[in-house]
Amino acid sequence: MKISREDVERVAELAYLDLTEAELETYRTQIDEILEYIGKLNELDTAGVEPMAQVLADDQSADATLREDVVIPCDVAAEILKQAPDPEAPYFRVPKVIER
Amino acid sequence: MSAAWTIDSVREALAAKKISARELAADFYKRIGQRNEELNAFLTLSEERAYAQADRMDALVAAGKPLPAMAGVPIAIKDVISTRGVRTTCGSKILENYIPPYDATAVERLEAAGAVILGKTNCDEFAMGSSNENSAYGAVRNPEATDRVPGGSSGGSAAAVAAGIAVAALGTDTGGSIRQPGSFCGIPAMMGSYGRVSRYGLIAFASSLDRIGPLATNARDVAAVMGVIAGRDMNDSTSTTAPVPDYRAAIEKPVKGLRIGIPKEYFGAGMDDGVRKKIEAGIEVLKKLGCDLREIRMAHTDYAIATYYIIATAEASSNLARYDGVRYGLRVEDDSLLAMYRKTRGAGFGAEVKRRIVLGTYVLSAGYYDAYYLKGQKVRALIAQDFRDAFTKVDVIVTPTSPVPAFKLGERTDDPLQMYLADIYTVTGSLAGVPGISVPCGKICGKLPVGLQIFGPAFGEASVLQLAHAFEQAGGGSV
Numbered sequence: 001m002k003i004s005r006e007d008v009e010r011v012a013e014l015a016y017l018d019l020t021e022a023e024l025e026t027y028r029t030q031i032d033e034i035l036e037y038i039g040k041l042n043e044l045d046t047a048g049v050e051p052m053a054q055v056l057a058d059d060q061s062a063d064a065t066l067r068e069d070v071v072i073p074c075d076v077a078a079e080i081l082k083q084a085p086d087p088e089a090p091y092f093r094v095p096k097v098i099e100r
Numbered sequence: 101m102s103a104a105w106t107i108d109s110v111r112e113a114l115a116a117k118k119i120s121a122r123e124l125a126a127d128f129y130k131r132i133g134q135r136n137e138e139l140n141a142f143l144t145l146s147e148e149r150a151y152a153q154a155d156r157m158d159a160l161v162a163a164g165k166p167l168p169a170m171a172g173v174p175i176a177i178k179d180v181i182s183t184r185g186v187r188t189t190c191g192s193k194i195l196e197n198y199i200p201p202y203d204a205t206a207v208e209r210l211e212a213a214g215a216v217i218l219g220k221t222n223c224d225e226f227a228m229g230s231s232n233e234n235s236a237y238g239a240v241r242n243p244e245a246t247d248r249v250p251g252g253s254s255g256g257s258a259a260a261v262a263a264g265i266a267v268a269a270l271g272t273d274t275g276g277s278i279r280q281p282g283s284f285c286g287i288p289a290m291m292g293s294y295g296r297v298s299r300y301g302l303i304a305f306a307s308s309l310d311r312i313g314p315l316a317t318n319a320r321d322v323a324a325v326m327g328v329i330a331g332r333d334m335n336d337s338t339s340t341t342a343p344v345p346d347y348r349a350a351i352e353k354p355v356k357g358l359r360i361g362i363p364k365e366y367f368g369a370g371m372d373d374g375v376r377k378k379i380e381a382g383i384e385v386l387k388k389l390g391c392d393l394r395e396i397r398m399a400h401t402d403y404a405i406a407t408y409y410i411i412a413t414a415e416a417s418s419n420l421a422r423y424d425g426v427r428y429g430l431r432v433e434d435d436s437l438l439a440m441y442r443k444t445r446g447a448g449f450g451a452e453v454k455r456r457i458v459l460g461t462y463v464l465s466a467g468y469y470d471a472y473y474l475k476g477q478k479v480r481a482l483i484a485q486d487f488r489d490a491f492t493k494v495d496v497i498v499t500p501t502s503p504v505p506a507f508k509l510g511e512r513t514d515d516p517l518q519m520y521l522a523d524i525y526t527v528t529g530s531l532a533g534v535p536g537i538s539v540p541c542g543k544i545c546g547k548l549p550v551g552l553q554i555f556g557p558a559f560g561e562a563s564v565l566q567l568a569h570a571f572e573q574a575g576g577g578s579v
Contacts, residue, residue: 008458013419015461016389016424016438017454018446030516037517038406041476044482050422051477052484054308055294055558056338067334079201085431092426096435 003028014030105267107321109171114161114172121154121161121172121516125216132218140240141250141259143179145219145557146186150174153216156385170328171214176266178257179220180227181312184208186217190303191225191235194423194430194448203276205336206270206312206329213328218266221256225450226318226420227272227305229253230522232278233513234452241509244286244549248506251281254315258285261315268316268325272302274309275408276502277528279538280313283501283551286540287579288322288568289315289513293558294533295340297326297445298333306415309408309530317538319569323347326561342559351569356390358567361494365401371503374544379500381579382541382552382571386498389574391567394494398486401528403479405520408527410463410476416453417460423448431485455516474522487532491557494568499525501538525553533560539568542579552576 008028012019019027081087086094113119119127129147136142137294157172177183180190182200189195203211211217224234232255239254242248243263250259254271258281261269271278273291282289291313302312312323330344338464363381367376387393425431425444432443449457463472490497503524512519529536535558538551552571556564571577 002190003462007462010191011458011461011465015421015457016441017449017457018442019454020446023451023454027455027458030455031462033517034308034409034459034520035472038410038472041403041479042404044400044403044479046475046478046482049478049481051474053477054338054483055484066337069138076201080427083198083201085425085429095433095435095440097437099340 001032002039003032104264104317106318107170107267107324110173110267111167111171113155114423115167117161121157121216122151124172125150125154125174125218128218128265132398135263135265138241138246139243139259139263140238141221141256141263141265142176142219142224143189143237143256144187146183146217148377149186150218153211154251157214157216166508168214169324170210173215174218175210175215176218176221176257176260177207178223178254178267178269178271178322180223180272180303180305181207181270182303183217183220186220188220189237191223192235192453193236193447195428195431198428204296204299204312205333207301209329210325211269219252219270221260223256224253226279226303226416227253227274228416228452228456230276230519231507231512232257232281233509234380234450234483236450239509242285242506245506245547248286248508251284251506252284255281257315258282258289259288261285262287266282268314268321270312271315273311273313273530274306275412275530278313278315279501279526279536279551279553280523281506282538284506284549285410286543286549287315287317288319288539288572289313290326290535290564291535292330292561295338296535296559297329298336298339299337300333304419306412307419308415309412317570319351319390319565320348322537322568323351323565326565340559343458347562347565351565353566355570357392357565358496358563359392359488359494360386360395361394361497362488363396363398363401363497363499365398366499370521370524371500372505374504374548375500375503375550378542378544378550378579379552382576383498385571385574385576385579389570390528396490396494396497398490398528400479400486401480404483404528404531405524407476407479407531408485408523409459409520410472411480411531413460414473415460416463417457417464420453420457429568435514450514452516483528484532485514487529487534487555487557496560496563498554499553499555501525501553503545505548505550529555534558537564537568538569540577542577
């Protein structure tokens, strides 16, 4: 077994994801099978291989793509707040974070 | 009225005043009204925006002014691509009522070129799936065989084009999500190189893999849409400044002598016999065109699915952290902030999205990062090297798009790994960042479409399109 029920619970906690009892068990079984399959990568010797995080052409390096830092008018606050579940202009309201 | 419109025939009909852009849009909405209940291809229609744009095109015609490249062409947009003022759900309950305040660059460019945006197409939730069955708004049916899936995740876009209720569509491809549904629905469908089309306004799934690209009824229209949406965008630092060739002109070049690599690894076990026969017949067409076919090896192909499901889920777990019930989308109330996050995400995401968040968080978590994520990145480098090596010997690579034709609705939903393996021939090119297209290559028993995939080297879109067009013209679509 690659992944335990406790692992799934821990990961769901890290991802702020409520899972039902049924989901916990289903995901554990399915992810275990997927990790078993992924294990085939260990057949490959990757010592000395540089990890590839991104596909970038020569002109896409950070230096080449920086633009001039200029102020562009962007008056969209009201429109953006309209999408929020609980807005109080100019803020997003959330449940209390700090207990006294 | 013509049954099958193309980009050119629309423009010509408008210029000749045979039809107005408004009449054409109305005709497409009528067709959508007739077909969509069964197909479920569209989630949201944008009539107001479409008619306003159609009227702008009709005004140009009336004034005798030149018409832009995509004038009046009715287009569908996958629902993971932002459209200002038009609901964009990503096929998810968590964004059920989300209305973007801005347009994706690709959408903005299409509209600037005269296209008429009909509406938003159904897809797997956050583009995670290979059958469109992971949409929170119901599965899409394949217009070629309505008891079967259209493929995914751009299933709605593929079904809309194949059913003739859009002339072209935008999809997105992370592991095969444009090419595989194109293959299942019998239409050409393309992803450009990573960096070729701006991702600005594409709601992120896996940022190092996600690409926007066109689906249409013929290779020339795919080339036309690609030409409009490609090119540098200051709002996406990964979009390249490499010049955009005239793809429509490039595709007319003869393909005689073009060196085509056929990798042995793409014809292994698990491949449907019917698919194999059609692809072999397709390869005969390429020979008759005078192409120079060579068997090549791509040694790491068999490791691509495992690599992909590490990298894509890791990036997804990070990208989807933004859905927290604070700034947009669903919120499930609770007195505590953290409980609000957990409940919102638990209720808002569907099963496949949650499964991928759990897997992605796991492969990135302390103690597992090196064994999974870092290992995946290293194998990704080997897969990309396979492509670079191959392109020192050949100009393009030809493979099947999918090992199987469209499967029946519900047939694979209980087994995620089996579903993932449907992407076995497409994820390689996604990981390597190269361009790829799926073109129709006959139908099994005259019913189920098969797709032939063409990969090119990075920024070699022109060669890919050139071969796709030549194959289509030589009757490859009906082998």
